[in-house]
Amino acid sequence: GQEKWPxxxxxxxxxxxxxxxxxxxxxxxxxxxxxxxxxxxxxxxxDDFGAYQAAALSVRDNLIVxxxxxxxxxxxxxxxxxxxxxLEFLMGRTLSNALLNLGLLDxxxxxxxxxxxxxxxxxxxxxxxALGNGGLGRLAACYLDSSATQELPxxxxxxxxxxxxxxxxxxxDDGSQLEAPDPWLEHQNPWELPRLDVTYEVRFYGSAQxxxxxxxxxxxxxxxxxxxxxxxxxxxxxxxRSTNNLRLWESKPKRGFDLQxxxxxxxxxxxxxxxxxxxxxxxxxxxxHTSFGKELRLKQQYFWTAASLADMLRRFKNLEKPISxxxxxxxxQLNDTHPTLAIVELMRILVDEExxxxxxxxxxxxxxxxxxxxxxxxxxxxxxxxPLMEHLLPRHMQIIFDIVTVEKRFxxxxxxxxxxxxxxxxxxxxxxxxxxxxxxxxxxxxxxxxHSNLVQKNLFPDFVxxxxxxxxxxxxxxxxxxxxxxxCNPSLSALITDTxxxxxxxxxxxxYKLKGLLAHVDDPQFQARWAAVKHQNKERLAxxxxxxxxxxxxxxxxxxxxxxxxxEYKRQTLNILGVIHRYLLIKSLTPEERKKxxxxxxxxxxxxxxxxxxxxxxxxxxxxVARVINADPDTNQYLSLFFLPDYSVSVAEILIPASDISQHxxxxxxxxxxxxxxxxxxxxxLLVGTVxxxxxxxxxEVGDDNVFFFGNLTPDVEDLRYRHTYHPIxxxxxxxxxxxxxxxxxxxxxxxxxxxxxxxxxxxxxDFYLLxxxxxxxxxxLEMVDEAYADRTEWVKKSIRTTAKMGKFSxxxxxxxxxxxxxxxxxxxx
Ligand code: 9GP
Numbered sequence: 001g002q003e004k005w006p007x008x009x010x011x012x013x014x015x016x017x018x019x020x021x022x023x024x025x026x027x028x029x030x031x032x033x034x035x036x037x038x039x040x041x042x043x044x045x046x047d048d049f050g051a052y053q054a055a056a057l058s059v060r061d062n063l064i065v066x067x068x069x070x071x072x073x074x075x076x077x078x079x080x081x082x083x084x085x086x087l088e089f090l091m092g093r094t095l096s097n098a099l100l101n102l103g104l105l106d107x108x109x110x111x112x113x114x115x116x117x118x119x120x121x122x123x124x125x126x127x128x129x130a131l132g133n134g135g136l137g138r139l140a141a142c143y144l145d146s147s148a149t150q151e152l153p154x155x156x157x158x159x160x161x162x163x164x165x166x167x168x169x170x171x172x173d174d175g176s177q178l179e180a181p182d183p184w185l186e187h188q189n190p191w192e193l194p195r196l197d198v199t200y201e202v203r204f205y206g207s208a209q210x211x212x213x214x215x216x217x218x219x220x221x222x223x224x225x226x227x228x229x230x231x232x233x234x235x236x237x238x239x240x241r242s243t244n245n246l247r248l249w250e251s252k253p254k255r256g257f258d259l260q261x262x263x264x265x266x267x268x269x270x271x272x273x274x275x276x277x278x279x280x281x282x283x284x285x286x287x288x289h290t291s292f293g294k295e296l297r298l299k300q301q302y303f304w305t306a307a308s309l310a311d312m313l314r315r316f317k318n319l320e321k322p323i324s325x326x327x328x329x330x331x332x333q334l335n336d337t338h339p340t341l342a343i344v345e346l347m348r349i350l351v352d353e354e355x356x357x358x359x360x361x362x363x364x365x366x367x368x369x370x371x372x373x374x375x376x377x378x379x380x381x382x383x384x385x386x387p388l389m390e391h392l393l394p395r396h397m398q399i400i401f402d403i404v405t406v407e408k409r410f411x412x413x414x415x416x417x418x419x420x421x422x423x424x425x426x427x428x429x430x431x432x433x434x435x436x437x438x439x440x441x442x443x444x445x446x447x448x449x450x451h452s453n454l455v456q457k458n459l460f461p462d463f464v465x466x467x468x469x470x471x472x473x474x475x476x477x478x479x480x481x482x483x484x485x486x487x488c489n490p491s492l493s494a495l496i497t498d499t500x501x502x503x504x505x506x507x508x509x510x511x512y513k514l515k516g517l518l519a520h521v522d523d524p525q526f527q528a529r530w531a532a533v534k535h536q537n538k539e540r541l542a543x544x545x546x547x548x549x550x551x552x553x554x555x556x557x558x559x560x561x562x563x564x565x566x567x568e569y570k571r572q573t574l575n576i577l578g579v580i581h582r583y584l585l586i587k588s589l590t591p592e593e594r595k596k597x598x599x600x601x602x603x604x605x606x607x608x609x610x611x612x613x614x615x616x617x618x619x620x621x622x623x624x625v626a627r628v629i630n631a632d633p634d635t636n637q638y639l640s641l642f643f644l645p646d647y648s649v650s651v652a653e654i655l656i657p658a659s660d661i662s663q664h665x666x667x668x669x670x671x672x673x674x675x676x677x678x679x680x681x682x683x684x685x686l687l688v689g690t691v692x693x694x695x696x697x698x699x700x701e702v703g704d705d706n707v708f709f710f711g712n713l714t715p716d717v718e719d720l721r722y723r724h725t726y727h728p729i730x731x732x733x734x735x736x737x738x739x740x741x742x743x744x745x746x747x748x749x750x751x752x753x754x755x756x757x758x759x760x761x762x763x764x765x766x767d768f769y770l771l772x773x774x775x776x777x778x779x780x781x782l783e784m785v786d787e788a789y790a791d792r793t794e795w796v797k798k799s800i801r802t803t804a805k806m807g808k809f810s811x812x813x814x815x816x817x818x819x820x821x822x823x824x825x826x827x828x829x830x
Pocket of ligand 1: 134135136139288289336374375380447477671672673674675693
């Protein structure tokens, strides 16, 4: 409807209001204004960090205006909305991305320059928002970018952790990983808007009393109540005013103190309870792919889902529609099992508070939720002990048991029922969150073709049989080309625009347009420019490494990169053992022979979960191998090795554009998708990989001749593992080359005292991740890389062809899949 102006004269309001489509405010003035007012600093007293803050506040003014307009439009149009519930949003830096999306990069750059600051120096002042562990959190960030860009009414919901992912330090003496906290909010965060008026009370503990015979209703009371406060992060779309919201919750004690304890004279207990409330959102759990069953983690999950649902419900109620239509206006995407409690919480609200019948409530719930699985690793599948749930969330445990009772109507034998059940028998009994997510969702998807098939065949076969295949689908992951090409590789973006002769705005929103590059593959001039961009990016990385580690890097060498969380299944160990193999080989050559070797620089980066012993040992091995190799004058012009500490989104933005090859070498069937593989290929780096996850679909797009595949295939893994257990063959017999490498490590040249034996023994005994089976073919794949790299023209062509065929992997495509096939939402244009 028509807005009414609350006070005064409409014309006065309208002329005073800013509309950034028609008018870009004077940027220089606005920056200086923030220096003087928001920062309360004198102009002569401003350093790079101050200039960053002022510029950020000035950009934020633009975002807020757009954000407001967008949200008003969403309310006015009353269309269906989608909500992305994710415990992790790995956003990285915002300033450069916001400037790019707003189309204001050049203006800010020249304003800052007229004030005496270089934009490059200003951008690096920003601290990464690192509220995520890896792929899962970064995927959520890419999806927010794509949703806003496509003007889709999608909000993210997450937690405002006081400490993001830990800072990784490498100990100078022994090369091992140390963790330090990441107090990223130390300085004022210009990208968030505290919404002190948007708060909800979230209950824990207490007791649940059933009432209303046969209705399934209950009243939950007592216990601890915690306050959730909203902080809004603006998510600008690219080339549109559409600006979405990421709402992050912070926990606070309900009334500063527990008054009851305070009045009873127990001051200490009162403070304790206020501490425990604030602790809920204090820290991001630094594990991916493992679930530890910690009470605080369960508290985080409930706190976040309860606040988010209360917020959605309040918004829905403003529409004045009957509650029975909830699912027609709301779709909720569960990013992994972490938000599964939302299913139970919505049941609680509908049954206990809205007083709907159990069946009507269940119909709404199972039409509202969608569930994405991101891994088939069993240790990642969340289970919560029944006694813990009963204690912390007594009402939710009742509801889960009621769902189980309904489940018993499923046909099938006892074994099948046991597999389908939400409750796993044992001491204690456990709630299987993945089963709950499947039962309570309308659709379940994996994140790449192969993975989605494994989800159906291995993870949930009984559910597939029961519900039918139509409940299960695939949405292959994607990445935003704005951050992962235009922003991190501006030279390549400019070359592409120049070559395609279409506006950058067009191809960045329709990535299939990159195919147009194929027409230029054979043009020597274009090839030369392409190669020059790659070289320039390699120089940039070389400079970065020199500043970080004090070692010079030869940018003319082949750059080989593996950057991801340290995990046995991702097999960084295979890579480092391959590096040692290469080192020993070069060492055995005569100086004359060495001259024929392809020069190579290997880069690793990634964090290990603080309690993951083998992963930390792998880091230590890499660091110490690097020390030996880089100091060896016989070989160091041919091979050098770097472990870059404290991997982050911002570090990835420097590494990815500089790679000639990148490694995605998980044991077949273990990496659900991978997304950095897409980023490297989009930037013209070639892929060395196993036939796993999205590698497969990348190869389908770019063609087999442009990737280097090796290793055993998924269907063979089970059998190979069986043989390792029951018919083991010594490494010496299976791969003499690998045995030689393992023995060299054991011999102590990278550190004595047998420190690496536990790591080596995972390979010698059991070898669950099949290094002994894949080592030789891995080495062959790397030899093929060397051969291919020797023909530089052909290499550049491969690189161009790879970028040209990456259209499918835009997160815009992925979000369209979700919007159409799952959420059924439409763009809101204004
Ligand atoms: O391990 C997967 C990774 O392959 C995938 O690309 C990413 C996004 O879908 O999710 C990761 N999974 C997790 O982090 C935990 O399930």
